[in-house]
Amino acid sequence: MTKPKYKIIADHVRDKVVSKQWLEGDRIPSETELSELFLASRMTARKAVEQLVAEGLLERSPSIGTFVKAPKAQSSLLEIKNIRDEILERGHEHKVVVLSKNSLVPNDKVALELSSWDVKVYKVVILHFENNTPIQLEERYVNASFVPEFLDQDFTKKTSSEYLNKVAPLSEAKMMVEAIMPSKILSHHLNLNENVPCLKITRTTFSSHTPISICYLYYPADKYRVTSHLLI
Amino acid sequence: MTKPKYKIIADHVRDKVVSKQWLEGDRIPSETELSELFLASRMTARKAVEQLVAEGLLERSPSIGTFVKAPKAQSSLLEIKNIRDEILERGHEHKVVVLSKNSLVPNDKVALELSSWDVKVYKVVILHFENNTPIQLEERYVNASFVPEFLDQDFTKKTSSEYLNKVAPLSEAKMMVEAIMPSKILSHHLNLNENVPCLKITRTTFSSHTPISICYLYYPADKYRVTSHLLI
DNA sequence: GCACTATACTGGTATATACAACAAATATCT
DNA sequence: AGATATTTGTTGTATATACCAGTATAGTGC
Numbered sequence: 001m002t003k004p005k006y007k008i009i010a011d012h013v014r015d016k017v018v019s020k021q022w023l024e025g026d027r028i029p030s031e032t033e034l035s036e037l038f039l040a041s042r043m044t045a046r047k048a049v050e051q052l053v054a055e056g057l058l059e060r061s062p063s064i065g066t067f068v069k070a071p072k073a074q075s076s077l078l079e080i081k082n083i084r085d086e087i088l089e090r091g092h093e094h095k096v097v098v099l100s101k102n103s104l105v106p107n108d109k110v111a112l113e114l115s116s117w118d119v120k121v122y123k124v125v126i127l128h129f130e131n132n133t134p135i136q137l138e139e140r141y142v143n144a145s146f147v148p149e150f151l152d153q154d155f156t157k158k159t160s161s162e163y164l165n166k167v168a169p170l171s172e173a174k175m176m177v178e179a180i181m182p183s184k185i186l187s188h189h190l191n192l193n194e195n196v197p198c199l200k201i202t203r204t205t206f207s208s209h210t211p212i213s214i215c216y217l218y219y220p221a222d223k224y225r226v227t228s229h230l231l232i
Numbered sequence: 233m234t235k236p237k238y239k240i241i242a243d244h245v246r247d248k249v250v251s252k253q254w255l256e257g258d259r260i261p262s263e264t265e266l267s268e269l270f271l272a273s274r275m276t277a278r279k280a281v282e283q284l285v286a287e288g289l290l291e292r293s294p295s296i297g298t299f300v301k302a303p304k305a306q307s308s309l310l311e312i313k314n315i316r317d318e319i320l321e322r323g324h325e326h327k328v329v330v331l332s333k334n335s336l337v338p339n340d341k342v343a344l345e346l347s348s349w350d351v352k353v354y355k356v357v358i359l360h361f362e363n364n365t366p367i368q369l370e371e372r373y374v375n376a377s378f379v380p381e382f383l384d385q386d387f388t389k390k391t392s393s394e395y396l397n398k399v400a401p402l403s404e405a406k407m408m409v410e411a412i413m414p415s416k417i418l419s420h421h422l423n424l425n426e427n428v429p430c431l432k433i434t435r436t437t438f439s440s441h442t443p444i445s446i447c448y449l450y451y452p453a454d455k456y457r458v459t460s461h462l463l464i
Numbered sequence: 465g466c467a468c469t470a471t472a473c474t475g476g477t478a479t480a481t482a483c484a485a486c487a488a489a490t491a492t493c494t
Numbered sequence: 495a496g497a498t499a500t501t502t503g504t505t506g507t508a509t510a511t512a513c514c515a516g517t518a519t520a521g522t523g524c
Contacts, residue, residue: 004477030504041479046505054286062505063486179411179429179453197411197429197453209288221411221429236507262474273509278475294475295516 009038009048017057017068018166027065028058054208055169083138084159087130095129096156099189103144103151120144122151124160127189134190135223140215147212160215161205168207176202177226182218190220197221241270241280249289249300259297260290315370315449316391319362327361328388331421335383338373352376354383356392359421366422367455372447379444392447393437400439408434409458414450422452429453 003011013034016022029037034045049066052058059069087094102123122144128136140160142150146168153163164170178200182192190198201217235243245266248254261269266277281298284290291301319326338353354376360368372392374382378400385395396402410432414424422430433449 006477032504043480044478047477049505060505061487063488063503065504175459177409177431177458179431181427181429195413195427197413199409199411208286226409238507264473275510276508279507281475292475293517295473295518297474 005038005040006044006047006051009034009040009045010051012038013048013052014055014057014166014169017052022068024068026068028068030065055171057169083128083136084162087128087135092131093129095132096159097127097129098155099125099127101151122147124151124155126155126160130223133223135219137186137189137218138215139218140213142213143211146207146210160213164205164213168210168212170205171208172206174204174206178202179221186218190218192220193222199224199226201226237270237272238276238279238283241266241272241277242283244270245280245284246287246289249284254300256300258300260300262297315360315368316394319360319367324363325361327364328391329359329361330387331357331359333383335376354379356383356387358387358392362455365455367451369418369421369450370447371450372445374445375443378439378442392445396437396445400444402437402439404438406436406438410434411453412450418450422450424452431456431458433458 013022013028016028022028028034028049031042031046031049034040034048035042038045049058049060053060053066057069058066060066084094084096100123103120104123105120122142124138124140124142126138126140127134128138138160142160142164144150147164149167150160150163153160155163180198180200182190182196182198186192186198192198199219199221201219202214203217204214205212245254245260248260254260260266260281263274263278263281266272266280267274270277281290281292285292285298289301290298292298316326316328332355334355335352336355354374356370356372356374358370358372359366360370370392374392374396376382379396381399382392382395385392387395411429412432414422414428414430418424418430424430431451431453433451434446435449436446437444
């Protein structure tokens, strides 16, 4: 299970970019330099760079170099923002309680979305608090073969979606918004009064055309809403 | 300006796929076969295939082959579609009942969104049926100075959003999705059972940066949901 | 007929090499 | 000093080669 060399290089470069050690517009080492740094051939270094260009992190200019690309403006429609950033942007405090971590064989519905019948799936249930008020219950299933170390993460330090976006950058997402009446257990976790509905968001995220994760997000309807802004 | 060989190969294969000469699930020629067909090296043929895999047209299975991938379901991104088209697309019947038409001075909330304190506002309330089941209650406020003839329209023939899009083409939209418990009157119109929540969509539409209309759309939660598909 | 083995084929990784097109820096000439 | 030519560095394309790890098929032995 040794990681291919081009992936090692790609991971290393991606880390430099997402950790902001290399900033937007910076020129990264040339393909030849990368190949020397990692004791690989130019073709291998090139393959790593190609992958990151496809992910949208880098941008090439022939005869000049490869540069860190500006992040997508991407405020737009029903954006995929992680709950922590959202809460911090409102100037509030974010707290997390991990309710469960499991490795399991997916049920049909989850397996269908992750198109992974033969593989394991990881499941986590996490409760998010905004200023000590429960704001989101996150029930997340992750394709274990693509993110093998998912369960080892400490989600109190980095949210699950932050981690996923790091190891398998988001390329595509499907969302569904429903209104439901909460089950008793859900009502308990979200500390809901009687007769308060929930917003249920089902979100499937893809990385390079592969479904990585499906999550069910439950919000108290009296404290949360989804917005989008669409330019035509 | 000669096209690189790998692009020629990729274009050729892509054409086979989109023209349905090669169908979903079909195995395409192996990399070696492609290289022989196009008098190229395997690496070049491989690069063509890699590109098409990245585009999502093909799918690889190590030791087995490369296959034509199932096309993406492709609902579009939280599109602003009008309810009639939506229902007709599902192959169902659409019926409309206009509950009220008014001309009034806007309350603060509506006026703020339409940024029209000094002008009149038109209001319509319309109930939409899908196969004789109430599916949407539309409460719409329109900036009267921009759409003076709004109230004269027959909304059973053309929906309000169709008409608006014709006289003031949509350039921008803001949406908000919430879950609410219906009021008694709403529950009655939507023919809801007890304890069924509603999806409330608040949508403000703009034409050339001017807010034209704000509408509140109420849906029975057990019969409706909002989806979006986001490509990054 | 059945089980096992060998072979051929597939995509995945990795390298070495070569040349083209272009840009920027450097050196050279006038 | 200024214009021109050369060199160097960069990405882009293309090939030949090698080996690995799987799968599928054909062949072999029983």
